[in-house]
């Protein structure tokens with residue numbers, strides 16, 4: 035059993051941070067950032083909470099799906115940058131939408147979040163216990179967790195949200211979700227709250243960075259190595275389950291981390307770059323929101339058409355990865 039994507043929607047904050055803007059507070063330049071990452075600008079949420087962006091994107095997805103909020107049975111919000119430890123972003127978005135009949139929870143699989151959440155949604159629909167419409171919303175405010183003194187990481191990320199309303203169908207579908215926790219320490223941000231008597235760097239060595247609480251840390255080289263392998267592997271594992279080849283895929287929609295990662299993976303896959311939807315130049319890496327932002331943009335531009343086969347491929351902190359192949 036597959037899913038039908040009834041409607042998608044996106045929301046990004048207005049404020050832009052260009053590569054040149056970074057030169058005002060770190061030692062960098064537009065040329066380095068563009069050639070090493072492909073990014074030219076990204077959005078910054080400022081006053082807008084993560085849930086606010088998620089609710090805006092969700093409202094657009096509902097409108098395009100032609101579904102009223104009361105018809106939503108479940109809201110899954112994927113986020114690694116929630117506004118609250120509790121309640122979930124999904125519950126706050128439910129309140130904003132008036133989706134009074136929905137169950138609601140958050141899912142954190144970092145940048146693979148949307149792929150994980152969409153696959154979880156499909157499995158809920160598959161049980162046949164009455165759920166018909168599920169809202170999957172990815173919302174992220176990376177800017178609140180960035181270390182703006184670390185030029186190797188702060189230039190990569192941006193904020194935004196995107197959502198999809200899905201229902202069950204018998205369209206083509208395959209997925210494979212995976213994780214390699216042995217690399218968990220390569221991309222992380224500690225919780226804001228730890229027991230005040232514990233000094234993480236001296237009292238308890240858990241193998242993670244002792245970087246200031248709740249700032250993002252990454253080992254760029256390790257993550258790069260992982261990402262270039264995880265991207266083709268995720269596709270191949272999902273494709274093998276249904277015996278589909280890369281040539282039958284109309285659009286690859288990968289997590290938008292770095293253009294060099296996408297180009298290297300495309301080479302490994304033997305697929306032309308023209309088949310890859312790329313939005314990282316104007317949004318940067320928006321974690322779980324990046325795949326649905328690219329999906330929605332491809333649909334809005336008329337590139338992605340009904341009946342086409344899509345490969346959504348996520349990878350990120352965890353280290354999580356996963357692929358979904360589906361007919362749009």
Ligand code: COA
Nearest residue numbers: 062063066070145185186189254255257258291292349350
């Ligand atoms: N501007 C200018 N110079 C910078 C810089 C910046 N923003 N960031 C790093 N540099 C410098 C480094 O300090 C280093 O200088 P040195 O040689 O004097 O020590 C030099 O550039 C090369 O750094 P390096 O880390 O080797 O660059 P890189 O080619 O590996 O690119 C990343 C760095 C972060 C772009 C790359 O490792 C990457 O994309 N990793 C994956 C990150 C990712 O995708 N994360 C999210 C996954 S979901």
